[in-house]
Every structure is written in structure tokens, then in C-alpha cells.
Amino acid sequence: MNRIILFKYPNFDESQGDGHDFLNCGAGSVAIKRPVETGIYIPHDECQWETGGVAIYLRSRNSTVLLQEHFGPEAVEQETVCNDLSLLSLIDNIPSLDAFLLKTYFEAKKIRVDQRYWQIAAEEESQLRRMISRRVEPIVRKAVSDGLGGEAIVGRFLDAIWNPDMEEAGHFVSAFGIDHSEADAIFSAWKGITFYEYQLRRIAPRIRTINAWLRSQDCVPADLRNHRPYDEQLMMHIERVSHMLNATLLDIRHILGEYERGFNALISGYPSLFRDFLRTIHARYWLLGYCVSALISVVHLDSRCMKNFPSRHVDFETLNRLLRQFDIALDRRREQKSAF
Secondary structure, three states: OOOOEEEEEEOOOOOOOOHHHHHOOOHHHHOOOOOEEEEEEEEOOOOOHHHOEEEEEOOOOOHHHHHHHHHOHHHOOOOOOOOHHHHHHHHOOOOOOOHHHHHHHHHHOOOOOOHHHOOOOHHHHHHHHHHHHHHHHHHHHHHOOHHHOHHHHHHHHHHHHHOOOOHHHHHHHHOOOOOHHHHHHHHHHHHHHHHHHHHHHHHHHHHHHHHHHHOOHHHOOOOHHHHOOOHHHHHHHHHHHHHHHHHHHHHHHHHHHHHHHHHHHHHOOOOHHHHHHHHOHHHHHHHHHHHHHHHHHHHHHHHHHHOOOOOOOOOHHHHHHHHHHHHHHHOOOOOOHHHO
């Protein structure tokens, strides 16, 4: 499968209006609700992948048959521990294709993968681990009684974040009234939320610039009058994309706001809010992963476009093309399989 392209795409329940409906789903359904799916794209010509190919969606009913058809029976052989299908299923358990999240998830599952696949510098990985540990440490200190061993036990609990098989991982979630068997899923989601929080801080200045630009006169192309009767349509498209961007930001604020309120309440001696957050952290992790990944795509598209327009004054055709790209990045409707 070295010649394929992995991609993530939204798969929100079309009967639900927005992300908050997903967040409010019943506790029993949280474990199976994943609003982002994984697909693999097999180009007809590996040297010209943009000319067309075949897409296989991992959660489709016939994905196993299609994988076997394209890559042979060994790709789905059940006796092989690390067959292609099992590795793809692990990747499908992460909301995005970020190297750090994939690497730590595979390590937690004790699955060895050639490090060249991750393409993450050791220093960057160490920085992310330290940042996540610092974010989690006050919660661990509050949750762990001083009488249980002080610094030594705090250190072991922090180690358990990266190794959910440790006994301390189960003890930690049990302290919040959650079954110890949920430790792996909760710690994975907790690390993921902290990672996406870090990513959001990195792109926040650019997102603020894009958001302000979409609502300003600077976004209106100087040659708009030359493109009647499409001028009104373009202005409506600007408004639509601006609304989609702000809806994504609203979901992020909602999730991180709940995290902060639960955190502050716990530190103040009231653990119930943080306990509730942990019980539904899986849903928030997936929605936050989708939202931040969408914003990263928007920033990438904007940066690529504005290299040629440092003043951010673009013509009608350039703006129209950029808005379509933003629209795709922010659209939560399930991708149409007929597009491939």
C-alpha cells in the first residue's frame, strides 16, 4: 500500500444540525460516534495522482472486499497481526493524520512502525510531550491524594498518560467514577485534545486575519462590477464561508470552554464538572479534531493563495476559487463517493 494516499473526511449524521447535537448524544453511543472517517485513494497513475483513481472508505460495508481486490488477500489476512486492514483500522481511530497523534497511538498499542513514516523531529515530539504533561500535571496532582506517595506516585501517573496499560491509568479514571477499562480511550482523547489546543494556538493569529478579512471591504474584489450578474452570488458566498468559519470556531470555544470550566472547578475542589467532561471526552476529541484540522486546511489554502497577494486584495476569479476551497475544507456534509 505504499502507493496510496490516506485522507480524512467528515461524516456527521445528516439528520443532525450541527456539532452540538453530536456532543449531546447519549453516553452509550459516544463510543461509536466518530464524525471523521478515513479513506484511501488509489491513483490510476502513481506519477499523476490528480488524473483520477479509486477511493475506498474504510467503514463502508464492502471495504474488506475492495482492499483484497486491489492489494491481495494478505492485506486482510486475519492471522497476520499487523496486516494492512488492522493498521488502517488503527489509523481510523484518530480524527486526523497528525504524525504525533498517530505515533503515540501506535506506541500505546505496542505496534512498531518504521519511524520514517511519522516524519516528526525528535525535538518537536519531546516538546509536545512536555507540553501535554505540563497541562495534565495539575489535574493529576489534584486527583492523587498526598498520602499515596507524593512526587513518586505523581510521576507514575504522568507516565501512565503515555502507557495506558500501567495500573495507575486505571486508578486515575476510577477516581472519577469511570470504569478502569476506559482508561486507554480517555487518555488517548485527553492527549488529543491537548495536542489540538496546541495546534490551535499556532494558527490562531492567521485565523483571526482570515476571519477579519472575510468580514471587511478588503475582501470585495475591485473588479466585482465586471462580473455581473455573478456579483451578488459571490457576496453571498463570502457570507456563507464566513458563517462556516465562525461556526467551526464556536464549536472549538464550546469544547475548550467546557474543558477549562471543568479544570478550574476540579482545582477548586469540585470534581463533578471535570468528571462529566471525561465521561464524554471521546465525542469532544473527535469534534475538536475535525474543527482544528479544517482550520489548518483553511490556513494552508490562504497562505498558498496570498503569497501572490500580500495586500490581500484579490481579483474576482481568485477569490471565487479560494472561497470554493474554503467551502470544501469547512463543509461537514459527507463527501460524495461518486466524486472519485
